[in-house]
Amino acid sequence: MLRLALITSVGASDLGADGDLLLPELGRRGIAGTPVGWGVDFTPGAFDGAVIRSASDYVDHPRRFLDWCAETSNRIPLANPVDVLAWNSDKRxxxxxxxxxxxxxxxxxxxxxxxxxxxxxxxxxxxxxxxxxxxxxxxxxxxxxxxxxxxxxxxxxxxxxxxxxxxxxxxxxxxxxxxxxxxxxxxxxxxxxxxxxxxxxxxxxxxxxxxxxxxxxxxxxxxxxxxxxxxxxxxxxxxxxxxxxxxxxxxxxxxxxxxxxxxIEPRLFLEYAPARAGAVASAFAAWLERHAGDGQLRS
Ligand SMILES: Nc1ncnc2c1ncn2[C@@H]1O[C@H](COP(=O)(O)OP(=O)(O)O)[C@@H](O)[C@H]1O
Ligand SMILES: [Mg+2]
Missing domain, CATH: 3.30.470.20 (ATP-grasp fold, B domain)
Structure with a gap:
Protein backbone atom coordinates (compact mmCIF):
# COMPACT_ATOMS: atom_id res chain seq x y z
CA MET A 1 0.00 0.00 0.00
CA LEU A 2 1.37 3.45 -0.90
CA ARG A 3 1.22 6.14 1.78
CA LEU A 4 0.10 9.65 0.93
CA ALA A 5 0.35 12.60 3.31
CA LEU A 6 -2.52 15.08 2.81
CA ILE A 7 -1.19 18.36 4.12
CA THR A 8 -3.45 20.38 6.43
CA SER A 9 -3.07 23.42 8.63
CA VAL A 10 -0.78 23.10 11.62
CA GLY A 11 -2.70 21.48 14.46
CA ALA A 12 -5.63 20.40 12.26
CA SER A 13 -6.34 16.70 12.37
CA ASP A 14 -8.71 16.21 9.48
CA LEU A 15 -9.64 17.48 6.03
CA GLY A 16 -13.32 18.12 6.71
CA ALA A 17 -15.85 16.88 4.18
CA ASP A 18 -13.17 16.57 1.47
CA GLY A 19 -11.33 14.04 3.66
CA ASP A 20 -14.49 12.12 4.56
CA LEU A 21 -15.13 11.54 0.86
CA LEU A 22 -11.57 11.24 -0.39
CA LEU A 23 -9.88 8.99 2.17
CA PRO A 24 -12.14 5.93 1.59
CA GLU A 25 -11.81 6.34 -2.19
CA LEU A 26 -8.01 6.49 -1.85
CA GLY A 27 -8.17 3.35 0.28
CA ARG A 28 -10.11 1.54 -2.46
CA ARG A 29 -7.25 2.40 -4.81
CA GLY A 30 -4.59 1.01 -2.48
CA ILE A 31 -3.51 4.36 -1.05
CA ALA A 32 -3.37 5.04 2.69
CA GLY A 33 -4.09 8.76 2.96
CA THR A 34 -3.22 10.50 6.24
CA PRO A 35 -3.87 14.15 7.14
CA VAL A 36 -0.59 15.76 8.30
CA GLY A 37 -0.16 19.36 9.45
CA TRP A 38 2.55 21.20 7.50
CA GLY A 39 5.77 21.88 9.37
CA VAL A 40 6.45 18.26 10.29
CA ASP A 41 9.84 16.76 9.72
CA PHE A 42 9.09 13.70 7.57
CA THR A 43 11.04 10.66 8.69
CA PRO A 44 12.61 8.91 5.70
CA GLY A 45 10.29 6.22 4.36
CA ALA A 46 7.19 7.32 6.30
CA PHE A 47 5.34 8.54 3.19
CA ASP A 48 5.64 7.97 -0.54
CA GLY A 49 4.38 11.44 -1.38
CA ALA A 50 2.54 14.50 -0.09
CA VAL A 51 -0.28 16.57 -1.54
CA ILE A 52 -1.06 20.00 -0.11
CA ARG A 53 -4.75 20.06 0.79
CA SER A 54 -6.13 22.39 3.45
CA ALA A 55 -3.11 24.36 4.65
CA SER A 56 -4.81 27.77 4.54
CA ASP A 57 -2.92 28.94 7.64
CA TYR A 58 0.14 29.31 5.41
CA VAL A 59 -0.98 32.90 4.74
CA ASP A 60 0.22 33.82 8.24
CA HIS A 61 3.70 32.35 7.60
CA PRO A 62 4.20 32.25 3.82
CA ARG A 63 8.01 32.20 3.98
CA ARG A 64 8.11 29.41 6.51
CA PHE A 65 5.50 27.42 4.61
CA LEU A 66 7.33 27.71 1.30
CA ASP A 67 10.66 26.81 2.91
CA TRP A 68 9.01 23.74 4.40
CA CYS A 69 7.53 22.83 0.99
CA ALA A 70 10.97 23.13 -0.64
CA GLU A 71 12.53 21.03 2.10
CA THR A 72 9.78 18.42 1.84
CA SER A 73 10.01 18.16 -1.92
CA ASN A 74 13.72 17.40 -1.53
CA ARG A 75 12.68 14.32 0.43
CA ILE A 76 9.41 13.08 -1.08
CA PRO A 77 7.33 13.97 -4.15
CA LEU A 78 5.13 16.99 -3.41
CA ALA A 79 2.11 18.34 -5.31
CA ASN A 80 1.72 20.88 -6.61
CA PRO A 81 5.36 21.46 -7.65
CA VAL A 82 7.13 23.76 -5.24
CA ASP A 83 7.85 26.47 -7.82
CA VAL A 84 4.11 26.61 -8.63
CA LEU A 85 3.26 26.87 -4.91
CA ALA A 86 5.70 29.77 -4.50
CA TRP A 87 4.43 31.54 -7.62
CA ASN A 88 0.79 31.03 -6.64
CA SER A 89 1.22 32.23 -3.03
CA ASP A 90 1.32 35.90 -4.07
CA LYS A 91 -1.48 37.28 -6.26
CA ARG A 92 1.03 39.18 -8.35
CA ILE A 264 -2.16 25.68 -3.19
CA GLU A 265 -5.02 24.80 -0.92
CA PRO A 266 -8.39 25.01 -2.66
CA ARG A 267 -11.03 23.21 -0.64
CA LEU A 268 -12.45 20.76 -3.15
CA PHE A 269 -16.03 21.05 -1.81
CA LEU A 270 -16.58 17.41 -2.69
CA GLU A 271 -19.72 17.47 -0.56
CA TYR A 272 -21.28 19.34 -3.49
CA ALA A 273 -19.89 16.88 -6.04
CA PRO A 274 -19.69 13.57 -4.12
CA ALA A 275 -19.82 11.58 -7.34
CA ARG A 276 -16.42 13.12 -8.23
CA ALA A 277 -14.59 11.78 -5.16
CA GLY A 278 -13.59 8.58 -6.95
CA ALA A 279 -12.17 10.43 -9.96
CA VAL A 280 -10.23 12.83 -7.72
CA ALA A 281 -8.83 9.86 -5.76
CA SER A 282 -7.85 8.20 -9.05
CA ALA A 283 -5.97 11.32 -10.13
CA PHE A 284 -4.12 11.49 -6.78
CA ALA A 285 -3.36 7.75 -6.99
CA ALA A 286 -2.04 8.03 -10.56
CA TRP A 287 0.18 10.95 -9.52
CA LEU A 288 1.53 9.04 -6.51
CA GLU A 289 2.16 5.87 -8.51
CA ARG A 290 4.00 7.90 -11.13
CA HIS A 291 6.20 9.69 -8.59
CA ALA A 292 6.50 7.29 -5.63
CA GLY A 293 9.90 6.02 -6.81
CA ASP A 294 11.34 9.54 -6.75
CA GLY A 295 11.27 9.44 -2.93
CA GLN A 296 13.66 6.50 -2.79
CA LEU A 297 16.02 8.29 -5.14
CA ARG A 298 16.07 11.22 -2.72
CA SER A 299 16.37 9.34 0.59
N1 LIG B 1 -13.09 42.86 -7.09
C1 LIG B 1 -14.00 42.28 -6.27
N2 LIG B 1 -15.32 42.63 -6.34
C2 LIG B 1 -16.23 42.09 -5.49
N3 LIG B 1 -15.94 41.17 -4.56
C3 LIG B 1 -14.64 40.78 -4.46
C4 LIG B 1 -13.62 41.31 -5.31
N4 LIG B 1 -12.45 40.75 -4.95
C5 LIG B 1 -12.72 39.89 -3.95
N5 LIG B 1 -14.04 39.90 -3.65
C6 LIG B 1 -14.73 39.09 -2.61
O1 LIG B 1 -13.77 38.71 -1.64
C7 LIG B 1 -13.58 37.29 -1.63
C8 LIG B 1 -12.10 36.97 -1.42
O2 LIG B 1 -11.30 37.54 -2.45
P1 LIG B 1 -10.30 36.68 -3.32
O3 LIG B 1 -9.72 37.58 -4.34
O4 LIG B 1 -10.97 35.45 -3.80
O5 LIG B 1 -9.14 36.32 -2.29
P2 LIG B 1 -8.93 35.10 -1.27
O6 LIG B 1 -9.99 34.07 -1.53
O7 LIG B 1 -7.56 34.59 -1.62
O8 LIG B 1 -8.99 35.71 0.09
C9 LIG B 1 -14.13 36.80 -2.95
O9 LIG B 1 -14.57 35.47 -2.84
C10 LIG B 1 -15.25 37.79 -3.22
O10 LIG B 1 -16.45 37.42 -2.52
MG1 LIG C 1 -10.95 33.43 -3.24
Whole structure:
Protein backbone atom coordinates (compact mmCIF):
# COMPACT_ATOMS: atom_id res chain seq x y z
CA MET A 1 0.00 0.00 0.00
CA LEU A 2 1.37 3.45 -0.90
CA ARG A 3 1.22 6.14 1.78
CA LEU A 4 0.10 9.65 0.93
CA ALA A 5 0.35 12.60 3.31
CA LEU A 6 -2.52 15.08 2.81
CA ILE A 7 -1.19 18.36 4.12
CA THR A 8 -3.45 20.38 6.43
CA SER A 9 -3.07 23.42 8.63
CA VAL A 10 -0.78 23.10 11.62
CA GLY A 11 -2.70 21.48 14.46
CA ALA A 12 -5.63 20.40 12.26
CA SER A 13 -6.34 16.70 12.37
CA ASP A 14 -8.71 16.21 9.48
CA LEU A 15 -9.64 17.48 6.03
CA GLY A 16 -13.32 18.12 6.71
CA ALA A 17 -15.85 16.88 4.18
CA ASP A 18 -13.17 16.57 1.47
CA GLY A 19 -11.33 14.04 3.66
CA ASP A 20 -14.49 12.12 4.56
CA LEU A 21 -15.13 11.54 0.86
CA LEU A 22 -11.57 11.24 -0.39
CA LEU A 23 -9.88 8.99 2.17
CA PRO A 24 -12.14 5.93 1.59
CA GLU A 25 -11.81 6.34 -2.19
CA LEU A 26 -8.01 6.49 -1.85
CA GLY A 27 -8.17 3.35 0.28
CA ARG A 28 -10.11 1.54 -2.46
CA ARG A 29 -7.25 2.40 -4.81
CA GLY A 30 -4.59 1.01 -2.48
CA ILE A 31 -3.51 4.36 -1.05
CA ALA A 32 -3.37 5.04 2.69
CA GLY A 33 -4.09 8.76 2.96
CA THR A 34 -3.22 10.50 6.24
CA PRO A 35 -3.87 14.15 7.14
CA VAL A 36 -0.59 15.76 8.30
CA GLY A 37 -0.16 19.36 9.45
CA TRP A 38 2.55 21.20 7.50
CA GLY A 39 5.77 21.88 9.37
CA VAL A 40 6.45 18.26 10.29
CA ASP A 41 9.84 16.76 9.72
CA PHE A 42 9.09 13.70 7.57
CA THR A 43 11.04 10.66 8.69
CA PRO A 44 12.61 8.91 5.70
CA GLY A 45 10.29 6.22 4.36
CA ALA A 46 7.19 7.32 6.30
CA PHE A 47 5.34 8.54 3.19
CA ASP A 48 5.64 7.97 -0.54
CA GLY A 49 4.38 11.44 -1.38
CA ALA A 50 2.54 14.50 -0.09
CA VAL A 51 -0.28 16.57 -1.54
CA ILE A 52 -1.06 20.00 -0.11
CA ARG A 53 -4.75 20.06 0.79
CA SER A 54 -6.13 22.39 3.45
CA ALA A 55 -3.11 24.36 4.65
CA SER A 56 -4.81 27.77 4.54
CA ASP A 57 -2.92 28.94 7.64
CA TYR A 58 0.14 29.31 5.41
CA VAL A 59 -0.98 32.90 4.74
CA ASP A 60 0.22 33.82 8.24
CA HIS A 61 3.70 32.35 7.60
CA PRO A 62 4.20 32.25 3.82
CA ARG A 63 8.01 32.20 3.98
CA ARG A 64 8.11 29.41 6.51
CA PHE A 65 5.50 27.42 4.61
CA LEU A 66 7.33 27.71 1.30
CA ASP A 67 10.66 26.81 2.91
CA TRP A 68 9.01 23.74 4.40
CA CYS A 69 7.53 22.83 0.99
CA ALA A 70 10.97 23.13 -0.64
CA GLU A 71 12.53 21.03 2.10
CA THR A 72 9.78 18.42 1.84
CA SER A 73 10.01 18.16 -1.92
CA ASN A 74 13.72 17.40 -1.53
CA ARG A 75 12.68 14.32 0.43
CA ILE A 76 9.41 13.08 -1.08
CA PRO A 77 7.33 13.97 -4.15
CA LEU A 78 5.13 16.99 -3.41
CA ALA A 79 2.11 18.34 -5.31
CA ASN A 80 1.72 20.88 -6.61
CA PRO A 81 5.36 21.46 -7.65
CA VAL A 82 7.13 23.76 -5.24
CA ASP A 83 7.85 26.47 -7.82
CA VAL A 84 4.11 26.61 -8.63
CA LEU A 85 3.26 26.87 -4.91
CA ALA A 86 5.70 29.77 -4.50
CA TRP A 87 4.43 31.54 -7.62
CA ASN A 88 0.79 31.03 -6.64
CA SER A 89 1.22 32.23 -3.03
CA ASP A 90 1.32 35.90 -4.07
CA LYS A 91 -1.48 37.28 -6.26
CA ARG A 92 1.03 39.18 -8.35
CA UNK A 93 0.90 35.97 -10.41
CA UNK A 94 -2.19 37.60 -11.93
CA UNK A 95 0.16 39.97 -13.78
CA UNK A 96 1.96 37.03 -15.40
CA UNK A 97 -1.35 35.52 -16.48
CA UNK A 98 -2.55 38.85 -17.84
CA UNK A 99 0.66 39.21 -19.84
CA UNK A 100 -0.01 35.75 -21.24
CA UNK A 101 -3.40 36.94 -22.50
CA UNK A 102 -5.80 36.03 -19.67
CA UNK A 103 -8.57 38.54 -18.88
CA UNK A 104 -7.95 39.49 -15.24
CA UNK A 105 -9.98 41.77 -12.92
CA UNK A 106 -8.42 45.25 -13.41
CA UNK A 107 -6.04 45.85 -10.51
CA UNK A 108 -3.96 48.67 -9.04
CA UNK A 109 -0.95 47.35 -7.13
CA UNK A 110 0.35 49.37 -4.17
CA UNK A 111 3.69 48.23 -2.79
CA UNK A 112 5.25 49.09 0.59
CA UNK A 113 6.16 52.78 0.67
CA UNK A 114 3.79 53.61 -2.22
CA UNK A 115 0.62 55.68 -1.99
CA UNK A 116 -2.85 54.77 -3.19
CA UNK A 117 -3.65 57.01 -6.17
CA UNK A 118 -5.48 56.77 -9.47
CA UNK A 119 -8.68 55.08 -8.33
CA UNK A 120 -11.26 55.55 -11.05
CA UNK A 121 -14.02 53.30 -9.72
CA UNK A 122 -17.10 54.31 -7.69
CA UNK A 123 -16.78 51.23 -5.55
CA UNK A 124 -13.58 49.35 -5.04
CA UNK A 125 -12.07 46.49 -3.08
CA UNK A 126 -8.78 46.53 -1.11
CA UNK A 127 -7.05 43.23 -0.34
CA UNK A 128 -3.53 41.87 0.19
CA UNK A 129 -1.59 39.87 -2.43
CA UNK A 130 -1.16 37.05 0.10
CA UNK A 131 -4.57 35.88 1.19
CA UNK A 132 -7.16 33.18 1.65
CA UNK A 133 -10.70 33.28 2.95
CA UNK A 134 -11.12 37.00 2.17
CA UNK A 135 -8.66 37.82 4.94
CA UNK A 136 -7.83 41.53 5.38
CA UNK A 137 -10.20 42.42 2.51
CA UNK A 138 -12.90 45.12 2.40
CA UNK A 139 -15.01 47.14 -0.02
CA UNK A 140 -15.33 50.94 -0.14
CA UNK A 141 -17.19 53.73 -1.93
CA UNK A 142 -15.49 56.99 -2.91
CA UNK A 143 -16.45 58.54 0.44
CA UNK A 144 -14.51 55.73 2.12
CA UNK A 145 -11.22 56.76 0.53
CA UNK A 146 -9.57 57.80 3.84
CA UNK A 147 -10.39 54.40 5.41
CA UNK A 148 -9.27 52.62 2.25
CA UNK A 149 -5.93 54.48 2.46
CA UNK A 150 -5.52 53.35 6.08
CA UNK A 151 -6.36 49.81 5.01
CA UNK A 152 -3.75 49.89 2.22
CA UNK A 153 -1.19 51.32 4.66
CA UNK A 154 -1.93 48.55 7.18
CA UNK A 155 -1.29 45.91 4.49
CA UNK A 156 1.88 47.51 3.14
CA UNK A 157 3.25 48.23 6.63
CA UNK A 158 3.56 44.47 6.96
CA UNK A 159 5.74 44.40 3.83
CA UNK A 160 2.92 43.01 1.68
CA UNK A 161 1.67 44.57 -1.56
CA UNK A 162 -1.98 45.69 -1.59
CA UNK A 163 -4.39 45.23 -4.48
CA UNK A 164 -7.21 47.59 -5.39
CA UNK A 165 -9.91 46.42 -7.80
CA UNK A 166 -13.29 47.67 -8.95
CA UNK A 167 -15.99 46.07 -6.82
CA UNK A 168 -17.58 43.64 -9.28
CA UNK A 169 -21.33 43.98 -8.77
CA UNK A 170 -21.84 40.64 -10.55
CA UNK A 171 -20.30 38.98 -7.48
CA UNK A 172 -23.05 40.46 -5.29
CA UNK A 173 -25.73 39.35 -7.77
CA UNK A 174 -24.55 35.91 -8.86
CA UNK A 175 -21.31 35.19 -7.02
CA UNK A 176 -18.10 33.81 -8.51
CA UNK A 177 -17.66 30.43 -10.20
CA UNK A 178 -14.74 28.13 -9.35
CA UNK A 179 -13.86 25.41 -11.85
CA UNK A 180 -11.74 22.51 -10.60
CA UNK A 181 -9.19 20.87 -12.89
CA UNK A 182 -7.74 17.74 -11.31
CA UNK A 183 -5.23 15.44 -12.95
CA UNK A 184 -5.71 17.38 -16.19
CA UNK A 185 -9.48 16.75 -16.25
CA UNK A 186 -12.13 19.37 -15.62
CA UNK A 187 -13.86 17.86 -12.58
CA UNK A 188 -16.63 20.02 -11.13
CA UNK A 189 -17.58 23.60 -10.34
CA UNK A 190 -18.93 25.60 -7.44
CA UNK A 191 -20.52 29.00 -7.06
CA UNK A 192 -19.54 31.16 -4.12
CA UNK A 193 -21.62 34.12 -2.93
CA UNK A 194 -19.91 37.50 -2.46
CA UNK A 195 -18.66 38.25 1.05
CA UNK A 196 -17.55 41.89 1.00
CA UNK A 197 -20.21 44.33 2.21
CA UNK A 198 -20.01 48.13 2.44
CA UNK A 199 -19.17 49.28 5.96
CA UNK A 200 -17.74 45.93 7.08
CA UNK A 201 -14.09 46.38 8.13
CA UNK A 202 -11.41 43.91 7.02
CA UNK A 203 -11.24 40.74 9.14
CA UNK A 204 -7.81 39.78 10.47
CA UNK A 205 -8.55 36.05 9.97
CA UNK A 206 -10.26 33.75 7.45
CA UNK A 207 -13.70 34.07 9.08
CA UNK A 208 -15.40 35.87 6.15
CA UNK A 209 -14.43 33.08 3.78
CA UNK A 210 -15.36 30.43 6.30
CA UNK A 211 -18.95 31.66 6.26
CA UNK A 212 -19.10 32.12 2.50
CA UNK A 213 -22.17 30.47 0.92
CA UNK A 214 -21.21 27.76 -1.55
CA UNK A 215 -23.39 25.83 -3.99
CA UNK A 216 -22.69 23.41 -6.82
CA UNK A 217 -22.51 24.98 -10.28
CA UNK A 218 -23.07 23.31 -13.65
CA UNK A 219 -19.97 23.02 -15.84
CA UNK A 220 -20.84 25.51 -18.56
CA UNK A 221 -18.78 25.34 -21.74
CA UNK A 222 -17.84 29.01 -21.34
CA UNK A 223 -16.51 28.44 -17.81
CA UNK A 224 -14.58 25.35 -18.87
CA UNK A 225 -12.97 27.12 -21.83
CA UNK A 226 -11.93 30.03 -19.63
CA UNK A 227 -10.48 27.71 -16.95
CA UNK A 228 -8.48 25.81 -19.58
CA UNK A 229 -7.09 29.03 -21.04
CA UNK A 230 -5.98 30.17 -17.56
CA UNK A 231 -4.19 26.89 -16.85
CA UNK A 232 -2.53 26.95 -20.27
CA UNK A 233 -0.94 30.25 -19.21
CA UNK A 234 0.62 28.88 -15.98
CA UNK A 235 4.44 29.04 -16.16
CA UNK A 236 5.77 25.55 -16.91
CA UNK A 237 2.46 24.42 -18.42
CA UNK A 238 -0.76 22.87 -17.09
CA UNK A 239 0.51 19.27 -17.16
CA UNK A 240 2.52 19.84 -13.97
CA UNK A 241 -0.55 20.70 -11.89
CA UNK A 242 -2.21 17.90 -9.94
CA UNK A 243 -5.07 20.18 -8.89
CA UNK A 244 -6.22 23.75 -9.37
CA UNK A 245 -9.33 25.85 -9.06
CA UNK A 246 -9.97 28.75 -11.42
CA UNK A 247 -12.21 31.44 -9.84
CA UNK A 248 -13.95 33.70 -12.32
CA UNK A 249 -16.55 36.46 -12.18
CA UNK A 250 -18.23 38.69 -14.74
CA UNK A 251 -17.18 42.23 -15.54
CA UNK A 252 -19.52 45.11 -16.46
CA UNK A 253 -19.95 43.83 -20.02
CA UNK A 254 -20.71 40.30 -18.88
CA UNK A 255 -17.23 39.09 -19.84
CA UNK A 256 -15.49 36.50 -17.66
CA UNK A 257 -12.54 37.81 -15.64
CA UNK A 258 -10.04 35.88 -13.54
CA UNK A 259 -10.40 36.65 -9.83
CA UNK A 260 -8.02 34.03 -8.49
CA UNK A 261 -6.19 30.87 -9.53
CA UNK A 262 -5.80 28.58 -6.55
CA UNK A 263 -3.00 25.99 -6.89
CA ILE A 264 -2.16 25.68 -3.19
CA GLU A 265 -5.02 24.80 -0.92
CA PRO A 266 -8.39 25.01 -2.66
CA ARG A 267 -11.03 23.21 -0.64
CA LEU A 268 -12.45 20.76 -3.15
CA PHE A 269 -16.03 21.05 -1.81
CA LEU A 270 -16.58 17.41 -2.69
CA GLU A 271 -19.72 17.47 -0.56
CA TYR A 272 -21.28 19.34 -3.49
CA ALA A 273 -19.89 16.88 -6.04
CA PRO A 274 -19.69 13.57 -4.12
CA ALA A 275 -19.82 11.58 -7.34
CA ARG A 276 -16.42 13.12 -8.23
CA ALA A 277 -14.59 11.78 -5.16
CA GLY A 278 -13.59 8.58 -6.95
CA ALA A 279 -12.17 10.43 -9.96
CA VAL A 280 -10.23 12.83 -7.72
CA ALA A 281 -8.83 9.86 -5.76
CA SER A 282 -7.85 8.20 -9.05
CA ALA A 283 -5.97 11.32 -10.13
CA PHE A 284 -4.12 11.49 -6.78
CA ALA A 285 -3.36 7.75 -6.99
CA ALA A 286 -2.04 8.03 -10.56
CA TRP A 287 0.18 10.95 -9.52
CA LEU A 288 1.53 9.04 -6.51
CA GLU A 289 2.16 5.87 -8.51
CA ARG A 290 4.00 7.90 -11.13
CA HIS A 291 6.20 9.69 -8.59
CA ALA A 292 6.50 7.29 -5.63
CA GLY A 293 9.90 6.02 -6.81
CA ASP A 294 11.34 9.54 -6.75
CA GLY A 295 11.27 9.44 -2.93
CA GLN A 296 13.66 6.50 -2.79
CA LEU A 297 16.02 8.29 -5.14
CA ARG A 298 16.07 11.22 -2.72
CA SER A 299 16.37 9.34 0.59
N1 LIG B 1 -13.09 42.86 -7.09
C1 LIG B 1 -14.00 42.28 -6.27
N2 LIG B 1 -15.32 42.63 -6.34
C2 LIG B 1 -16.23 42.09 -5.49
N3 LIG B 1 -15.94 41.17 -4.56
C3 LIG B 1 -14.64 40.78 -4.46
C4 LIG B 1 -13.62 41.31 -5.31
N4 LIG B 1 -12.45 40.75 -4.95
C5 LIG B 1 -12.72 39.89 -3.95
N5 LIG B 1 -14.04 39.90 -3.65
C6 LIG B 1 -14.73 39.09 -2.61
O1 LIG B 1 -13.77 38.71 -1.64
C7 LIG B 1 -13.58 37.29 -1.63
C8 LIG B 1 -12.10 36.97 -1.42
O2 LIG B 1 -11.30 37.54 -2.45
P1 LIG B 1 -10.30 36.68 -3.32
O3 LIG B 1 -9.72 37.58 -4.34
O4 LIG B 1 -10.97 35.45 -3.80
O5 LIG B 1 -9.14 36.32 -2.29
P2 LIG B 1 -8.93 35.10 -1.27
O6 LIG B 1 -9.99 34.07 -1.53
O7 LIG B 1 -7.56 34.59 -1.62
O8 LIG B 1 -8.99 35.71 0.09
C9 LIG B 1 -14.13 36.80 -2.95
O9 LIG B 1 -14.57 35.47 -2.84
C10 LIG B 1 -15.25 37.79 -3.22
O10 LIG B 1 -16.45 37.42 -2.52
MG1 LIG C 1 -10.95 33.43 -3.24
Missing amino acids: YLRDLERAGVAVVPTLWVGPGEALTGIRWERFVVKPVISAGARASATYGRSGLPEARRHVDAITAGGVTAMVQPHLTSIDREGEVGVYVIGGEVSHAIRKAGVLRAGVPPAPDLSLGRHQQVAPSPLLEEHVRFARAVLDAVPGGPERLLYARVDMARGEEGELLLLELEC
